[in-house]
Amino acid sequence: MWLTLSPTAHLPRTPHWELLSFDTAAHAFVFVVLAGLLIFSVRRQAVWPAGRRWAWPLVLVFCLIFGASIEVMQTSMALGRHGEWSDVISDSLGTVAGLGGMWLLKRQWQ
Numbered sequence: 001m002w003l004t005l006s007p008t009a010h011l012p013r014t015p016h017w018e019l020l021s022f023d024t025a026a027h028a029f030v031f032v033v034l035a036g037l038l039i040f041s042v043r044r045q046a047v048w049p050a051g052r053r054w055a056w057p058l059v060l061v062f063c064l065i066f067g068a069s070i071e072v073m074q075t076s077m078a079l080g081r082h083g084e085w086s087d088v089i090s091d092s093l094g095t096v097a098g099l100g101g102m103w104l105l106k107r108q109w110q
Helices: 022-045 049-076 085-108
Strands: none
Touching: 022 049, 022 085, 049 085
C-alpha cells in the first residue's frame, strides 16, 4: 500500500520492456503473492466449517476491492500518481492466478 501511494518523485525509474510493461507485470506479481498468502492464512485460521468454504470467494472479492481502491486513491490524492484501469485488470489477473495456483496446491496443505 505504501509503495502504491508514494509520490512519483520518490519512485525509482522502471525498466522499459517491449512486450509487456514492467508496471503491469509488477501489479500482477504483487497480487499473485497477496492472494496466495491470504488464502493460505484465511483457510488455516477459519474456526468455523463454513469459513474454509467461503475463504476463496472472500479473498477474491477482498483483493479485487483492494486493487480498485488503490487506483481510486491514486487518482484522488495529489501525489503525481494517477489510477489506471489497466492496473485494476492486472491486479485482478494476478489475484485469479494466485488463487488458481493455491487451488492446485491445496491438497498438499489441507
